[in-house]
Amino acid sequence: MRRFLLARLGWAVPVILxxxxxxxxxxxxxxxxxxxxxxxxxxxxxxxADQIRHEFGLDQPVSTQLGLYLLNLAKGQLGFSFxxxxxxxxxxxxxxxxxxxxxxxxxxxxxxxxxxxxLAAAPRAGSLYDSGLTALSLVGFSLPxxxxxxxxxIVFAIKLHLLPAQGMFSxxxxxxxxxxxxDVLWHLVLPMFSVTIYYVAxxxxxxxxxxLDALSQDFVLTAKAKGLSRRxxxxxxxxxxxxxxxxxxxxxxxxxxxxxxxxxxxxxxxPGLGNLFITSIGNRDYPVLQGIFLxxxxxxxxxxxxxxxxxxxxxxRVRATGLGHA
Amino acid sequence: MRRMWxxxxxxxxxxxxxxxxxxxxxVAAATPFLPGPDPLQxxxxxxxxxxxxxxxxxxxxxxxxxxxxxxxxxVSLTVGFAAALAATVIGxxxxxxxxxxxxxxxxxxxxxxxxxQVVPSFxxxxxxxxxxxxxLTRVVSVIALLAWPQVxxxxxxxxxxxxxLEFVDAVRCLGVREPVILATEVIPNALAPVLAAGTLxxxxxxxxxxxxxxxxxxxxxxxxWGRMLNSGQRFLYNAWWLSVFPGTAIFLTxxxxxxxxxxxxxxxxxxxxx
Numbered sequence: 001m002r003r004f005l006l007a008r009l010g011w012a013v014p015v016i017l018x019x020x021x022x023x024x025x026x027x028x029x030x031x032x033x034x035x036x037x038x039x040x041x042x043x044x045x046x047x048x049a050d051q052i053r054h055e056f057g058l059d060q061p062v063s064t065q066l067g068l069y070l071l072n073l074a075k076g077q078l079g080f081s082f083x084x085x086x087x088x089x090x091x092x093x094x095x096x097x098x099x100x101x102x103x104x105x106x107x108x109x110x111x112x113x114x115x116x117x118x119l120a121a122a123p124r125a126g127s128l129y130d131s132g133l134t135a136l137s138l139v140g141f142s143l144p145x146x147x148x149x150x151x152x153x154i155v156f157a158i159k160l161h162l163l164p165a166q167g168m169f170s171x172x173x174x175x176x177x178x179x180x181x182x183d184v185l186w187h188l189v190l191p192m193f194s195v196t197i198y199y200v201a202x203x204x205x206x207x208x209x210x211x212l213d214a215l216s217q218d219f220v221l222t223a224k225a226k227g228l229s230r231r232x233x234x235x236x237x238x239x240x241x242x243x244x245x246x247x248x249x250x251x252x253x254x255x256x257x258x259x260x261x262x263x264x265x266x267x268x269x270x271p272g273l274g275n276l277f278i279t280s281i282g283n284r285d286y287p288v289l290q291g292i293f294l295x296x297x298x299x300x301x302x303x304x305x306x307x308x309x310x311x312x313x314x315x316x317r318v319r320a321t322g323l324g325h326a
Numbered sequence: 327m328r329r330m331w332x333x334x335x336x337x338x339x340x341x342x343x344x345x346x347x348x349x350x351x352x353v354a355a356a357t358p359f360l361p362g363p364d365p366l367q368x369x370x371x372x373x374x375x376x377x378x379x380x381x382x383x384x385x386x387x388x389x390x391x392x393x394x395x396x397x398x399x400x401v402s403l404t405v406g407f408a409a410a411l412a413a414t415v416i417g418x419x420x421x422x423x424x425x426x427x428x429x430x431x432x433x434x435x436x437x438x439x440x441x442x443q444v445v446p447s448f449x450x451x452x453x454x455x456x457x458x459x460x461x462l463t464r465v466v467s468v469i470a471l472l473a474w475p476q477v478x479x480x481x482x483x484x485x486x487x488x489x490x491l492e493f494v495d496a497v498r499c500l501g502v503r504e505p506v507i508l509a510t511e512v513i514p515n516a517l518a519p520v521l522a523a524g525t526l527x528x529x530x531x532x533x534x535x536x537x538x539x540x541x542x543x544x545x546x547x548x549x550x551w552g553r554m555l556n557s558g559q560r561f562l563y564n565a566w567w568l569s570v571f572p573g574t575a576i577f578l579t580x581x582x583x584x585x586x587x588x589x590x591x592x593x594x595x596x597x598x599x600x
Contacts, residue, residue: 014437015440019441019445022441022445026453029454029457029458037457138584138585139581141529141580141584142577142580142581142584143577143580144533144573144580146537146540146559147569147573150558150569150573151570153562154562154569154570255444255445255446258446258449259446259447259448262448262449263448263541266541267559278541278542281452281456281542282542284456286456289453290453292449293445293446293450296446296449297444297446297449297450300445300446301444
């Protein structure tokens with residue numbers, strides 16, 4: 001297991017280094033002075049630009065600049081957002097919580113729904129259900145996620161008045177304790193559903209294939225021959241084996257769901273990273289934009305490595321043979 | 327060839343999608359000659375619900391939504407085709423070179439491709455466009471930059487498979503030079519899956535452009551579907567038609583290219599049964 005972990009880290013470290021270099025190069029695509037990318041367009045105090053120019057060595061050769069840039073990042077220095085009067089790193093981490101609050105339940109719901117759909121259908125694999133799943137995933141791939149959000153708001157919030165359209169909690173009353181939690185959950189329903197629908201399709205397809213595969217294995221025949229009930233075989237013998245590919249598909253799609261959450265947030269005014277992203281575009285607050293890219297990219301790499309580790313701990317065969325990154 | 331065509335026809339959804347794409351191409355080509363109001367022409371009919379005068383309603387400046395959607399076809403198709411073409415050409419050249427000669431270049435290219443596949447590409451695209459300024463050419467270049475690794479990986483795999491086949495050795499025995507073998511014998515035989523992938527990239531590019539415009543990362547004087555959804559977001563409470571119609575246009579178009587890509591893939595893959 002330790003060798004496997006080292007191999008995965010050997011993959012992740014160069015990828016993260018490359019992401020840092022990409023982020024460095026982005027500074028230089030701003031037309032005009034690269035200092036603009038480092039402090040943004042919001043009025044900064046006089047002297048700050050000169051200080052940053054010196055800290056990042058903008059008057060020195062590019063190789064020195066890259067070195068200084070990496071050094072500054074290593075110190076956790078992602079810049080300062082003058083629009084928010086706050087260091088970028090803290091700002092992003094603070095907002096990331098709300099994005100995770102939207103994303104993780106969405107992924108969990110997608111996993112559960114997808115698996116249930118697969119378990120319900122796979123034992124009697126009919127072609128109608130199969131084409132239904134294919135259609136669902138095609139729709140999921142083609143649907144602009146933010147447009148789905150808008151449609152849900154129009155139907156469920158504006159026309160039917162069933163659910164709140166925007167925000168994370170009610171502004172009319174200050175709730176605390178359980179009523180507050182319920183209120184947040186209530187606001188979570190529509191944005192969560194927007195993020196979920198695409199993943200349900202992916203998970204259901206993968207889970208269906210792996211359930212079918214597990215059903216044809218000898219151990220299922222053995223379990224049936226022992227006289228175990230149909231339900232027992234399905235839940236205790238088929239499901240654990242079918243879960244492994246599902247874990248991978250969810251983990252590897254972490255980046256997509258992050259992007260999806262960011263787009264959905266702008267529709268629902270959910271106060272997470274997506275909201276920060278769009279206000280920072282409006283404010284031309286470049287360090288925040290770059291910081292969001294950097295941290296989300298690193299989060300995706302970590303999610304990939306974590307997925308591989310979970311995969312390996314679930315399936316001993318992987319540890320033995322190693323895993324080429326697909 | 328005929329069997330391939332029949333397989334494609336058997337994939338009925340693919341044919342329907344192809345017909346729809348053909349109509350879109352015709353609309354895009356005919357846009358300057360179409361009757362109806364200029365999509366940017368403001369008027370006093372502000373925020374009108376769909377009616378006989380304005381079939382799909384008007385927006386906050388009294389601009390006709392139907393006209394906007396019709397003119398948006400050209401923008402979406404231009405971005406989709408240009409980005410997919412650029413990504414495919416870059417991907418084919420790099421993937422083929424890497425797959426044929428291998429070595430350090432192959433290693434380097436595949437690691438770079440891996441990085442591009444791991445990073446959240448929409449966020450990267452949005453940051454680049456936000457910092458460098460909007461503009462169709464920039465958007466197309468960014469999408470191509472993010473999409474070429476898909477083609478390169480596919481091409482590399484195909485080239486590695488094909489270069490080991492006997493007919494390549496036969497050509498080599500005739501004394502043909504290696505770059506010529508690659509260009510005239512190997513690449514043409516590897517293009518089939520690339521064509522399907524390229525069609526799927528058109529769909530991704532249209533979706534990505536729509537998302538960028540939705541965030542306001544496109545020039546205001548250009549009518550695009552994503553841009554219309556951006557107005558729709560601001561007037562969600564009063565004007566459902568500003569969201570519903572442009573979004574339907576994006577959805578159907580992306581769906582069509584996805585279906586077409588799947589159909590082309592199935593038609594060109596000799597292992598598919600009909």
